[in-house]
Amino acid sequence: MRQSQLFGKTVREAPKDEISQNAILLSRAGYIDKLMAGVYSYLPLGLKVLSKIKNIVRSEMDAIGGQEILMPALHPREVWDETKRWESLKEIMFQFKGRGGKDLGLGATHEEIVVDIARKRISSYRDLPVYLYQIQDKFRNEPRAKSGLLRGREFSMKDLYSFNQNQHDLEVFYSQATQAYGKIFARCGLQAIVTEASGGAFTSDYSHEFQVATPYGEDEIVVCPAGDFVQNTEICQLKTGDRCPHCGQAVKLVQSIEVGNIFKLGAKYSQDMGLTFADENGKKQEVIMGCYGIGPSRVMGAVVEVYHDDKGIIWPASLAPYQAHLLLLDQQKSALTDQVYQELTQAGCEVLYDDRQESAGIKLNDADLIGLPVKLIIGAKTGEHELEYQLRDNSDQGKLKFDRVADFLNQLYKK
């Protein structure tokens, strides 16, 4: 992509109404645009990152047997009345009237909808297990949207729903899902801490949250340094300095953001909505469910919170919108750099090429702000058939012959 054609310019100053690093940097670098509190558009660069996150999520959900569907965001009241959640979620759900005074809502979550789909199609133990997921925008009328992509009123969410014959099968899948979540966050460069949290009204079991430590997070978790005890403060009895119940070490308090949450729902929704199957003996049984959420947009915000410096974003290779940022710093070499760009593109490398007529300082600073993992620089200081590379995290730099660049990028991205 030629940067002269890219929609969305960088800006020097932070928007005055943003305070979190993810919102400031993503706005300044041209990834997102704020429409209103807690509601953002994704510009070309931002959409690329969001899509990469979603695709990582998809590949891991598919790997444990998930099948992707897409449910509507617009819901009728009736299905929500079946679980009495039209009433209990009215504070958080956008609810309004459609034609003829019909009560409508925007999906804050999708248990009711997926169960409605499932009960029309599941009738036998032969239909189980089934694992359905979607990636869709959720709408929640948060009392206070804040912190950029970390807490929005419309945000991207992957929600998977598991349908099993019995509690044992649910437990097995639940642990597979836990593993898959670990892989997803690792692939996104995040160290997610599996945290015990409240199971809500559905279960006396704990649910499990995946928390990423960051000062802008809204959650606090109690962590044992040995890693054998982590609880959300909303349920934890311990305070900083108390002894871990497993190993006796002193626990500490950590500020964090929840990027995923998984629940064992059991038979709650199956009971309320009549989701049953006939077992081997022809006896009617309730389907046992679980639900598993990840917020891709929140992951994007969390990654920026974790990976940035005073100059800008530092994307992990797996999420960067382009693999490399090719910078032309000497207009004398414009034709030469055009050629390098074409060759890299033909070799399958995703390159953002700063071909603008701007000063070297602007290009270098913009490149740091946008945060691609490597800069490829062609300027007065580079020789006839070479360019200079600089890794964004400052871990390496040097010179490369043109015919080595594609291999270099492939190596860098293989890790």
Add this chain to the structure above:
RNA sequence: CGGGGUAUAGCGCAGUUGGCUAGCGCGUCUGGUUUGGGACCAGAAGGUCGUCGGUUCAAAUCCGACUACCCCGACCA
């Protein structure tokens, strides 16, 4: 929903004891010189001063209501 703050050009801000034609920086456009860490010269465009109402000879400036946004809290299946 409670407490606090803000609203002036695309962005960031100044101007508010009421008074000429509302400024500055960045960005944008034109021409020229530049190009390894946010260059320079010359010129230009761009504003219902958040909205509505009131006071006044005169309102960005004073008064009232409303709206939006931000921060702290409450809330967060």
